[in-house]
Amino acid sequence: xxxxxxxxxxxxxxxxxxxxxxxxxxxxxxxxxxxxxxxxxxxxxxxxxxxxxxxxxxxxxxxxxxxxxxxxxxxxxxxxxxxxxxxxxxxxxxxxxxxxxxxxxxxxxxxxxxxxxxxxxxxxxxxxxxxxxxxxxxxxxxxxxxxxxxxxxxxxxxxxxxx
Ligand SMILES: [Fe+2]
Numbered sequence: 001x002x003x004x005x006x007x008x009x010x011x012x013x014x015x016x017x018x019x020x021x022x023x024x025x026x027x028x029x030x031x032x033x034x035x036x037x038x039x040x041x042x043x044x045x046x047x048x049x050x051x052x053x054x055x056x057x058x059x060x061x062x063x064x065x066x067x068x069x070x071x072x073x074x075x076x077x078x079x080x081x082x083x084x085x086x087x088x089x090x091x092x093x094x095x096x097x098x099x100x101x102x103x104x105x106x107x108x109x110x111x112x113x114x115x116x117x118x119x120x121x122x123x124x125x126x127x128x129x130x131x132x133x134x135x136x137x138x139x140x141x142x143x144x145x146x147x148x149x150x151x152x153x154x155x156x157x158x159x160x161x162x163x
Pocket of ligand 1: 062065086090132136
């Protein structure tokens with residue numbers, strides 16, 4: 001079985017996770033767009049389902065990044081500050097999620113102000129999460145891609161094929 005460098009495996013996981021988070025971004029935007037057309041119970045249910053899915057995917061992904069991917073990034077960059085801004089963004093994303101969870105959408109006909117606030121929070125969350133993913137891809141994937149391959153276990157060096 002081939003031995004892959006840790007950075008290559010992490011890069012693959014990160015890349016796949018971000019592709020699935022792009023679907024979360026699309027749902028956030030769609031929910032913000034249609035929020036004003038839904039009645040209270042339907043809007044509350046739509047937002048709750050969306051947040052449940054975000055919790056299940058995004059929070060687990062952020063925990064993995066903080067425990068596995070960011071330390072590797074700091075090691076490759078040779079500084080503990082490499083991932084610091086990204087960690088702060090995770091805190092901001094978690095706070096926004098908590099705010100969305102706490103939104104009071106009222107009864108059958110939610111107050112227009114509550115809907116406007118919810119839409120603002122959804123768009124803010126969309127913008128911050130989208131920006132965060134882009135920064136991670138620029139910062140982390142660049143470092144992880146640049147990681148040289150692990151030396152062969154048999155001590156031999158890889159030879160470029162002749163052209
Ligand atoms: Fe992240």
